[in-house]
Amino acid sequence: MVDPRYIKMFHEVVEAGSYSAAARRLGYSQPAISQQMRALERSVGTPLFARVGHELRLTEAGEILARHAASVLRELTAAHSRIAAIRELRAGSIRICAFPSASATIVATAAARTARAHPDLRIQLFEDEPPSSLEALRRGDCDIALAFTYAGFEERLAEDVVGVQVLADPVVAVLPAGHRLSRRREVALSDLSGERWIAGCPRCREHFVRACAAVGFEPDIACTTDDNLAVQSLVAAGAGIALMPRLVLSFLKHPKVVERPVQRMEQRSVSAYALRDRAGIPATALMLETFRQVGQEMRLGA
Known part of the structure; x- marks a missing residue:
């Protein structure tokens, strides 16, 4: 696998026409560029440049890589932009599984609030009762499960599941x-x-x-x-x-x-659950906190 940093540097060398010109563009020393290009050649297993007099020319392998380098960099830039949009909640989606009365109350309020702050975040809502909703969470069929339990029926959560208490429902x-x-x-x-x-x-x-x-x-x-x-x-x-x-x-x-x-x-206790390793994903973390806030407001307004 070729390091994308090498591809970017290779593209600059091709565009600039020499190691020294690429070094000036990128703010590196010329020996640093030469070292990186040698590392790239070791990675692909064949020379990419040949010197003809004072001129730096591409080998046949170099020509092939040059034809693909620009598109690879464009795809990487596009991927970084989409990832940034998800990280900053300007895009993406979240799947929520909830029991019917939670869908009509807690989820409705939380979804409306989220839409105002992050209008491009999409919510997919499924309905199911516990424990089926928690089984869906463990299978990866949803990102958050809103479920209820009663005293004496507390959920035995797997180590990979975390819960946020939302409200106590009389x-x-x-x-x-x-x-x-x-x-x-x-x-x-x-x-x-x-x-x-x-x-x-x-x-x-x-x-x-x-x-x-x-x-x-x-x-x-x-x-x-x-x-x-x-x-x-x-x-x-x-x-x-x-x-x-x-x-x-x-x-x-x-x-x-x-x-x-x-x-x-x-009372029955209503909580929002997520897989531990996904609870830090921006959209999941946002919805867990929003559910907690909505539940607190509903308790205060009861």
Whole structure:
């Protein structure tokens, strides 16, 4: 492999017509240019220059290299420019995998803020629930995974994954507007032991069942669905009640349901994860910090 620095110096020698003229252009000594050209000839394994009297001429191999040198330098310059644009966030893209309620809230706010500051940075958004989103991160299918967990279900992160806490999301009871407990400011989970329930995604459902067991009952789950709007519609229609993260209700709320805080109910924790060796890439570092800031603002505004 030929050192690109040699190619640049070779191109200058060809353009200037001599080692001494190239040395003056580049600000080097003539012996330094001669030394570098000898190193280039050793690298390619054949002479590139021949002296005819006082004139420096290209050999056949030198002619071939000269024809390609200018285009190589142009390609290298173009590559450096594109890399600089990515480094300075004037170009590039970032892939984010998030669960639906985070996509509609945290990601939407972070993406809008990023677009204002760096309009040429492109965001690709995919949706998936944890732990599938974290598996996608480990496979390299995304650059950042926004995922949630509950107390007792903390992620066992691989050594190559780092996380940034975004926010704590309270879990509330979702009741029909005319429910017997709808007038209370908050409810105890044990007060709902005789109800029929609508359960959500597998991770939320497992946390819900454990929470019910902790206060002494097994929930009567009438229906399960990952669709948050369907959960609320089922509640509004009287098919059951539900527990739901407040983040969902911040952007999507059925007009015929009410939410009530649940006493001593564990919150879910939302974090942004990245592979450790990619967390320093400018676009990834920017989005991790933006998610952290957005989460902090959402906590302060809660």
